[in-house]
Amino acid sequence: MKILGVETSCDETGVAIVENGQKILANVLSTSVALHQKYGGIVPEIAAREQIKVIMPAIDQALSEAAGAPDDLKAVAVTAGPGLVGSLLVGIETAKTIATVWRKPLIPVNHLAGHIYANWLAPNSSLAKFPLVGLVVSGGHTDLVLMANHGKFKWLGGTRDDAGGEAFDKVARLLGLGYPGGPEIESQAEKGNPEAFNLPRPMIDSADFDFSFSGLKTAVVNLVKTTNHRPLPISDIAASFQSAIVEVLVTKTIRAAKKYQAKEILVGGGVAANKQLRQNLKKMSPVNVRFPTIPLSIDNGAMIAVAAYYNFKPKPAAKIQAEPGLFFEL
Numbered sequence: 452m453k454i455l456g457v458e459t460s461c462d463e464t465g466v467a468i469v470e471n472g473q474k475i476l477a478n479v480l481s482t483s484v485a486l487h488q489k490y491g492g493i494v495p496e497i498a499a500r501e502q503i504k505v506i507m508p509a510i511d512q513a514l515s516e517a518a519g520a521p522d523d524l525k526a527v528a529v530t531a532g533p534g535l536v537g538s539l540l541v542g543i544e545t546a547k548t549i550a551t552v553w554r555k556p557l558i559p560v561n562h563l564a565g566h567i568y569a570n571w572l573a574p575n576s577s578l579a580k581f582p583l584v585g586l587v588v589s590g591g592h593t594d595l596v597l598m599a600n601h602g603k604f605k606w607l608g609g610t611r612d613d614a615g616g617e618a619f620d621k622v623a624r625l626l627g628l629g630y631p632g633g634p635e636i637e638s639q640a641e642k643g644n645p646e647a648f649n650l651p652r653p654m655i656d657s658a659d660f661d662f663s664f665s666g667l668k669t670a671v672v673n674l675v676k677t678t679n680h681r682p683l684p685i686s687d688i689a690a691s692f693q694s695a696i697v698e699v700l701v702t703k704t705i706r707a708a709k710k711y712q713a714k715e716i717l718v719g720g721g722v723a724a725n726k727q728l729r730q731n732l733k734k735m736s737p738v739n740v741r742f743p744t745i746p747l748s749i750d751n752g753a754m755i756a757v758a759a760y761y762n763f764k765p766k767p768a769a770k771i772q773a774e775p776g777l778f779f780e781l
């Protein structure tokens with residue numbers, strides 16, 4: 452069964468064709484990140500305008516990469532939310548149009564669930580075992596969920612302020628590094644000493660599964676203001692910040708896995724690309740930990756097609772709307 456997945460929740464336009472929820476036949480990704488770099492963050496209007504330009508060519512390219520015709524597809528899947536409303540609308544209206552013209556069922560998908568489902572795309576791996584704990588950590592979200600089965604999510608906790616990726620982006624901007632900040636901080640951190648500065652690990656001991664990263668960001672602001680070191684020890688600050696945020700994410704995720712007797716931990720979202728997070732979580736976890744490959748950790752159409760495969764719930768086009776604030780359910 453081949454499903455075409457469309458993802459336009461933020462700046463990326465992802466279109467992929469996935470067979471039987473695992474085999475990627477085509478995966479086209481177009482990003483407008485370069486257009487946003489000078490603003491230090493995503494400008495929603497610019498993102499949506501760019502998506503209007505690239506979405507149809509991306510669909511054509513996906514079909515030709517998969518050497519397929521629309522007739523081969525079982526369904527079209529599209530991100531319904533959460534995300535930027537203008538961007539979501541571009542994907543949703545396009546998906547509605549092609550599904551109608553091609554006479555295919557249309558399946559709305561929750562973007563957050565999609566990030567967890569990216570883990571089913573690893574070739575030659577066994578299927579994940581339930582119950583599992585999912586950590587979605589991206590530019591817009593930091594959520595811990597318990598997944599009892601396909602489509603059965605229980606939200607355990609999330610950030611009360613900045614998302615994990617947002618904290619990376621803000622600290623990078625403060626240090627004069629580029630956007631997106633995660634990869635920039637990561638490469639600076641490789642040259643720095645993670646113990647150079649003792650930064651807070653907010654909420655690491657709280658009994659709940661919530662996070663708070665704005666205090667950590669403020670601690671970096673204060674450090675930059677008060678330090679006498681000149682030039683600013685950017686790599687030491689980056690390494691100290693990265694190790695603080697990773698320690699909080701790892702500690703709380705493992706605590707959730709233990710409490711709910713999870714058989715596995717699955718991570719997704721842009722921050723899942725972070726090598727220290729990957730290494731530390733794998734090293735410390737008592738259960739199997741999965742991460743998508745780095746390109747599949749960021750937004751893409753393939754994860755949307757997989758989520759739709761395991762949750763095959765088509766809806767009439769008229770009932771599908773952009774849901775910018777959609778939470779954890781499919």
Ligand code: KG4
Pocket residue numbers: 461588589590591592615616617619620631632633634637720721722723724725726748749750
């Ligand atoms: O999932 P994603 O592509 O888009 C959203 O849905 O938000 O995540 C983007 C976020 C950005 O904040 C970016 O700085 C962060 O993921 N990110 C990273 C790394 N690569 C991307 N954060 C830490 N380390 C990385 N290697």
Ligand code: ZN
Pocket residue numbers: 562566589720721749750
């Ligand atoms: Zn995302």
